[in-house]
Amino acid sequence: MLEVKKLRKSYEKDRPALTDISFNIKPGTFVAIIGPSGAGKTTILRSLNQLIKDDGGQILLDGNDIRTANKMELRKYRRQIGMVFQNYNLVERLTVIENVLHGRLGYKSTIAGVFGRYTQQEKEEAVSLLKKVGLENFALQRCSELSGGQKQRVGIARSLIQHPKVILCDEPIASLDPASAQNVMELLKELTEEYNLICIANLHQINMAKKYADQIIGIRKGQLVFDEDADSLSEDVLRTLYDQEITKELK
């Protein structure tokens, strides 16, 4: 269970990027965060694993507050929270399997991690996860040689090998063609159910949000204006969210 309570953040004085954001997410739920550009979606996501230090509130993962963790504890929380990026953020020169294994670093001693020494078990798991995301034949390929959709699936495998409770996706399909985007969304949805994950994705595509998400959170100017089942997303809500008519997106 992920509980966010009264999360606040401002980058500059008197210009809040987030004001009192509160929501709860149960395991096994695929959540889409939607809202106009600059609304604060990325800020929320990065606060959840404390890549951004927020200004106040609570972020409870199974009852423990991530915000008050010290450095060591934060490492332990972060390894339970996978992250998937719009630009994939892989080490392009390394092979696919090396990038997947990076997801284990949070569990390793500094020395073992620095020299990239992984156990047999970790390597086997990496291979089986590559199979799961459909890249079993690419394990030894350099990431720079992959397509965008393939890179994104490497990113997903990297987050899965962390054995996460939560996966955060910041616009995971924004750089992909429609077919790859569809595949990635389907994969995320499937994994959410299979591993009973909390999967939170920032999306600009409302039709995708509506199609795949169980729960939708709407953010406008740093404030939460909508937090319900995906089915309850109506034209009225979209109008207030985006300040204009967005009807055809819903079809």
Next chain:
Amino acid sequence: MQSSVKFLKHKGWHQTGIIALIGGIYFIGSMILSFDNAKGLLSVPKAFNWLFVNFRPTASSVEYLPRIWQKLIQTVLLAISSTVVAAIVSMFVALIGSKVTGVNGYVQVIVRGIASFFRNIPLVAWSMILLFSFKQSDFTGFLALLLMSIGYLIRAFMEIIEDEASETMMALKATGASYFQVIFQAVLPQILPSVLSWILYMVENNVRDATLVGILTGTGIGFIFDVYYKSFRFDAAGMTVLAIIFVVIVLETISNQIRRIIL
């Protein structure tokens, strides 16, 4: 519409103005220096002709080759060793000084300051200063090249880190990886091609510079060029120059090959 036409017209005028300004500065400059443009231009072919006649190596200059070759090797090794040491030092400093991997704001400012200090003192000045403490020796040349290279490489490496490593670094930080794990698993592999490319460039550059430094510190290829030149053995000096050009071209070719493989 109207305003963009006006904008383009304005821009045209600006360009004409700037060209006129540069021309004017040149004209006034040559008046002040009483530089005769026509005569200056005419003396260029004459100068080259003189160079060609006097510096052309003859059959007998070949006997200088073994000695030139030995000094040249010495110079190339000096350039390579100073670059390698500079690269190692610069990498450490760049890691603690860059915006993404750096320690904190103060360290960043200090590192930037140090880098531009080393970079902005001309190589010749470094050599002269170091001559006082280390006398005429290979070590003086080594230090001069080292300090200069450090200035350039710190700056280059910091920019590479900031441009190329920040995204992957964030991804690994988010997995719970520790600082050193992130540096070794994400930052270094990610920036390696660009870093190697800079190191190769610096080696080429340092071979050229080592010649100049050698004249001042009395070592390497620069030294024997100086000796031949001052003893009016112009053909031997010409041979030395040819040998330098040859080695620089070979080095450039090799490093271009390496670049093609790693990039």
